[in-house]
Amino acid sequence: MSGETSGANRSQQDGMNSLLRLLPFARPYLMQFIVVLILVVIFSATTVLQPYLVKIAIDRDISGSHLNLHGLLMITAIYVVAVLIGVLANYAQIVILQYVGQSIIRKVRMELFAHIERQAMSFFDTNAIGRLVTNVSSDTETISQFFTQFFLSMARDGLLLFMIIFMMFELNVRIALYSMVLIPLIFGISILFRSRLRTAYQTTRTRLSNIVAFLAENLSGMRITQIFHQERRQEMRFDELNRSHRKANIHEYQVSVQFNRVLELLGNAAVAFVVWVGGGEVLHKVILFGTLYAFISYVRQFFTPINSITQQWNTLQSSIVAADRIGRLLATTPAIVDVTTPEEIKDGVGKITFDHVTFAYKVGENVLNDLAFEIQPGSLVGFVGATGAGKSSIMSLLTRFYDVAGGHILLDNVDVRQYRQQDLRRLIGIVQQDVHLFSGTVVDNIRLFRSQVTEEQVIQAAITVGADEFIRKLPNGYQTKILAKGANLSMGQRQLLSFARIAVQNPRVLILDEATASLDSQTELWVQRGLHTLASNRTTLVIAHRLSTVRDADQIIVLDRGRIVEMGTHDGLVLKNGLYRKLYEKSGVESSYALSTNM
Ligand SMILES: Nc1ncnc2c1ncn2[C@@H]1O[C@H](COP(=O)(O)OP(=O)(O)OP(=O)(O)O)[C@@H](O)[C@H]1O
Ligand SMILES: [Mg+2]
Known part of the structure; x- marks a missing residue:
């Protein structure tokens, strides 16, 4: 006072x-x-x-x-x-x-x-x-x-x-x-x-x-x-x-x-x-x-x-x-604004290029250093690394929630800063572990209040990701009201709803940030199935703590304190006997620990 x-x-x-x-x-x-x-x-x-x-x-x-x-x-x-x-x-x-x-x-x-x-x-x-x-x-x-x-x-x-x-x-x-x-x-x-x-x-x-x-x-x-x-x-x-x-x-x-x-x-x-x-x-x-x-x-x-x-x-x-x-x-002017003549969205395949990217939340404290890699259209790429290594930060840069300090990020050969933010974010779907639900019905939450999305599209999307079955069992089906913070749904159900959102959006690129952590094995199976459908035919970036999730990835990028230390397939990286192998062995121990202490 x-x-x-x-x-x-x-x-x-x-x-x-x-x-x-x-x-x-x-x-x-x-x-x-x-x-x-x-x-x-x-x-x-x-x-x-x-x-x-x-x-x-x-x-x-x-x-x-x-x-x-x-x-x-x-x-x-x-x-x-x-x-x-x-x-x-x-x-x-x-x-x-x-x-x-x-x-x-x-x-x-x-x-x-x-x-x-x-x-x-x-x-x-x-x-x-x-x-x-x-x-x-x-x-x-x-x-x-x-x-x-x-x-x-x-x-x-x-x-x-x-x-x-x-x-x-x-x-x-x-x-x-x-x-x-x-x-x-x-x-x-x-x-x-x-x-x-x-x-x-x-x-x-x-x-x-x-x-x-x-x-x-x-x-x-x-x-x-x-x-x-x-x-x-x-x-x-x-x-x-x-x-x-x-x-x-x-x-x-x-x-x-x-x-x-x-x-x-x-x-x-x-x-x-x-x-x-x-x-x-x-x-x-x-x-x-x-x-x-x-x-x-x-x-x-x-x-x-x-x-x-x-x-x-x-x-x-x-x-x-x-x-x-x-x-x-x-x-306060927005820190990130669209360029005056933005690039129009053309047909694209979802190719991602990181060209010597450097980034800091606070000037002078680099969180990402000189990242250089390319992700082929339609491929599945895993990002692994200890907590705080910079995995989520990479995704925030790709969706332009922050701007790079140095280098370029290209989506289909166009710098992400050249797109309208709206367009860019329509091209990229993000699934986070912590699903935010708004008060409203199941349908509202899948279509996110966009009136141009029809109810048929919503149902189709739910069927695609395997959410339809549980939604129909809810008291009022698709019209069921969702309580504050989604209290009347389980973690897995919330996750499936968020998948349906993405299916409606139909983005070129899919980002999964620790989407499958802390679920019981039955739910995880559904969620895995939903993810599988979502990931097919689009470029998918997966951040996973449980490395089993990215076993089949086309490419795995291993990060350590904001730098890429290894890159390759699961088998190749295990043979290499480096950081990935260490994380992989530790991850097996951690997941069984996580299961036994789950509340
Ligand atoms: N909004 C922010 N402002 C300032 N620093 C941040 C912010 N978000 C993350 N950081 C810092 O950036 C670094 C990388 O964080 P990031 O969230 O990218 O890690 P991560 O690899 O996703 O970790 P985790 O596996 O725990 O999710 C950390 O040191 C973190 O403290
Ligand atoms: Mg993270």
Whole structure:
């Protein structure tokens, strides 16, 4: 929280500029803003008119020599109409602004989401998901508050204050001047309390979000907590968080109550002050009693707009912080962009060439060094090497989630950087061990929400990879809803669904990253069969820890710390008695270990 505040000061100017740069989001609603302004004028006028009407009634109709019933009725009627118009104007203005605010939120959110979608993978390495979620969900709300509440309050409360002061001077300059002493007093006290309230509010919010974060992490890690008997410990940590939240919450409430009481006290004092100053004038018949009444009402009315204006100071502060964050996000240009004249996709066979490729996630720390190899169309190539050797990184380069630091990667004799990213990724299908399923039906997840893919194509794809059989046994077959993270499917079933996705896509090149690890042998058999169908007739790159998977590969590339150390067929490499042979022998031991400890 303190980091947020100091950050706000540092980039106050930047934030203000970012805020102004977001103005175009509000431009389409210029008409609505003008209507709101008119309504605000009407509302303020009726508000200020009310005490004045009462004054007329008192001075003219009631305290004269005889009761002027007709005049009193007239005033009462006008009063009622003024109140009604004021209420209606206020209502309409709130509804319109709400619409405008929500529309702005929607647009900023869409823009942010689209912008995030265009970012390269390196962006997601350095930007925490939680922060992005905050940017898109709550920062946008703060911004919309600025466009609506801030402007509204400045217009409405500024106008109201001006009108009240004007009416007071109209009624009696001397008492009006006395009353002016109050304005800086109310402002000062409000600002003082507002900043205390804001700090207290933010502390409570931070502590509440700590509770939420703790809960989220703990609920998803419940299995680990129970396995290691950590329930008591976690309860204690949770209690700690709750205590600190309670403390912050009570403090916030205290400040808020103090503020209200002080304002009330001040209000009463102000009335007493006006009665004291004005009472004398009434006695000396300088002013009429109705005028005194009007003064008392105006002094009371003073408080609302001043209070509201000081509140906008906080809105402005949080908007600046939010706009700064959003502005920064919108200013990040994607690290990977398409060339201006991309290569069109021609018929191809799926030939892959790595031409002295070097790569680093962080400049100076090479993860891949001078990789040179060629993969023939339609062949099956295995990549093996210890963990961290760079196998997955190779695949990320081929699909251009990152760009090479040196050398070239060619797909069908064209540098992958010359294709549109979209086209390139359509040519390459990737199966990962960790299958991500979206909430939706089985069909949605296979066609990935592309409406041009028909249900027949989906079923055909499922049949091809051998997923049809289990899908039909699900409660609603292809229309079965998939639970969060695919909880109602087994690992193997999720894998088969991901194969069906690829079959629909029908790519030239297939990449399997450790696709067959950690499955029981029966499921693995299905999965192997599905893979076999997928792999036939296309270039296939397989990363496998269990080297039995790549036994039949046309070529095996052995990596060690980002370098190719051996290349050849299984038999050739075993005879060579080098790193591959070592890995192969170790892999046999590891897989039996993995089976016996599988949970
Ligand atoms: N997004 C990333 N940012 C920074 N460094 C990374 C990133 N991804 C991988 N690395 C580093 O690059 C190296 C190669 O990682 P890579 O994932 O390619 O290995 P791998 O061969 O696929 O390993 P495994 O068999 O465990 O999957 C490792 O040292 C790893 O720490
Ligand atoms: Mg890997």
